[in-house]
Amino acid sequence: MICQKTKLCIWLLGINLFISTFTFGGGYVVVPMIRKYFVSRKKLFSEDELVDMAAIAQSSPGAIAINLSTLAGFRVAGMTGAVISCIAAVIPSLVILVFISMFYVAFAANPLISAVLKGMQAGVAALIVDFVVDMCSMVIKERSLLLTLMIPTAFLANFILEINVAIILAVCCFLCIVRVWVNERRQKKWGNY
Incomplete structure (x- = not known):
């Protein structure tokens, strides 16, 4: 078996x-x-x-x-x-x-x-x-204004302003790290009271 x-x-x-x-x-x-x-x-x-x-x-x-x-x-x-x-x-x-x-x-x-390859595209x-829509809906469910605004801002920065994707990713990662750090500080502060 x-x-x-x-x-x-x-x-x-x-x-x-x-x-x-x-x-x-x-x-x-x-x-x-x-x-x-x-x-x-x-x-x-x-x-x-x-x-x-x-x-x-x-x-x-x-x-x-x-x-x-x-x-x-x-x-x-x-x-x-x-x-x-x-x-x-x-x-x-x-x-x-x-x-x-x-x-x-x-x-x-x-x-x-x-023709087959064009159809596959x-x-x-x-x-x-479909993947982008699912990911965006999960971000919006977080109910974070920062995360929600990151989606159109990143799109506009790349599509309109033609900013390099690596720079956009680095800025978004930095903002998310700051967000987590601030939230942890708030929890520690409120946890002491």
Whole structure:
């Protein structure tokens, strides 16, 4: 009889192979898929934990999709789950790239392949918009004026003023650190009374 952890590892292998095979467009597209299978269906961790993992995956070096899959696997089944999830997230892309590189000349000139790739771009855009809407709604639920105003301010700073994204991220991180520090000071102050 197969133990529970072995079943979970087999499930991690299968689901990460599936997610990696059918998500085109990068790491942000993986988030809704992980939400669907890990949070909504299996209830292996919460929505808040997913947001935390997505933030860590985004700020860590490497591909967001692989980082997030690895973190989800680690959260579910420890180091074994992390290794299985990481390998499963890499295999489909590796196989597809090897196949495409073997027939690159034929693929590059084929109008049908070009049309399929254009269609995939539209699907990726829709998934990214869905992710942004979900993230914004979670920020608004915090009921923090600072966090809520950061969303349009960051957008305007990049889109209108063309400020580098790294600078925007650094300023937002600094403001959030100051916010946490101020809140902790307030709690300590009120805790003494």
